[in-house]
Amino acid sequence: xxxxxxxxxxxxxxxxxxxxxxxxxxxxxxxxxxxxxxxxxxxxxxxxxxxxxxxxxxxxxxxxxxxxxxxxxxxxxxxxxxxxxxxxxxxxxxxxxxxxxxxxxxxxxxxxxxxxxxxxxxxxxxxxxxxxxxxxxxxx
Amino acid sequence: xxxxxxxxxxxxxxxxxxxxxxxxxxxxxxxxxxxxxxxxxxxxxxxxxxxxxxxxxxxxxxx
Numbered sequence: 001x002x003x004x005x006x007x008x009x010x011x012x013x014x015x016x017x018x019x020x021x022x023x024x025x026x027x028x029x030x031x032x033x034x035x036x037x038x039x040x041x042x043x044x045x046x047x048x049x050x051x052x053x054x055x056x057x058x059x060x061x062x063x064x065x066x067x068x069x070x071x072x073x074x075x076x077x078x079x080x081x082x083x084x085x086x087x088x089x090x091x092x093x094x095x096x097x098x099x100x101x102x103x104x105x106x107x108x109x110x111x112x113x114x115x116x117x118x119x120x121x122x123x124x125x126x127x128x129x130x131x132x133x134x135x136x137x138x139x140x
Numbered sequence: 141x142x143x144x145x146x147x148x149x150x151x152x153x154x155x156x157x158x159x160x161x162x163x164x165x166x167x168x169x170x171x172x173x174x175x176x177x178x179x180x181x182x183x184x185x186x187x188x189x190x191x192x193x194x195x196x197x198x199x200x201x202x203x
Contacts, residue, residue: 002161009202013194016187022166023180035202036190045189052186055179110160130160138163 003130006063006104008097008113009035011134018138028056029103030064031096063103073102076125086121098122101129112137 005026007019012032019026033053040046056062065073077091077098086094097115101122104111110130111119119131172180194200 002165005161005163005166012187013190013200016184016191018163020180020183020187021168022163023183024168024176025166038203039200041193041197042189045186045193048182048186048189052179052182055175055182058175059179061179132160136162 001108004107004109005112005132005137006100006107006109007032007134008100008111008115008119010114011112012036014114015134015138024059024061026061027063027103027107027109028053028061029100030062031100031103035096063107065099065103069099069102069106073098076102076122079125080121083124085124090121094118094122098126101126105129 005022006029007015007026009032012019033049036049037046040049053062073095077094080086080091080094081088097118101111101119103109105126105128110132112132112134113119114134116131116133119129123129123131168180169176
């Protein structure tokens with residue numbers, strides 16, 4: 001079976017129509033909903049995210065990090081910290097991406113993102129992580 | 141252009157020899173359940189709301 005695409009948050013507004021056509025083949029990390037909700041402004045938008053989240057869960061497409069995922073992700077970030085190749089502020093900003101990456105590895109998916117650089121940093125400590133740029137995935 | 145090709149090649153190498161699917165490889169089933177139809181509708185409405193917010197307040201920086 002083909003690996004499932006997992007979209008990083010910033011991909012959604014740019015490729016919403018294209019994503020709709022493969023909506024039942026992708027997985028939605030709760031981290032993406034966290035980022036969308038945390039930056040939403042209007043209450044009506046929040047309500048629409050809520051409905052999408054509930055239905056994604058009902059269709060078994062919502063994926064959430066377990067205690068083990070948090071543990072393994074923190075160990076991966078620790079390896080980057082010990083390598084001293086990135087500033088601690090950078091590592092802090094990678095937390096959500098690292099959890100999305102962990103979910104992609106565990107659920108046999110691959111990350112589709114605009115920020116391939118950030119995920120390549122994570123790939124150094126999660127060698128099974130597969131990444132594709134959004135422009136490659138949608139073949140622009 | 142050469143630099144972009146080199147970067148793409150590097151990314152391919154980092155993904156190993158595995159060929160990952162593209163958007164065109166996925167399609168919605170011809171027959172959808174009620175829950176699947178509702179999900180597609182909810183997604184469309186959420187994306188419309190997101191785009192309207194971006195038009196109103198500017199491009200978002202996700203936190």
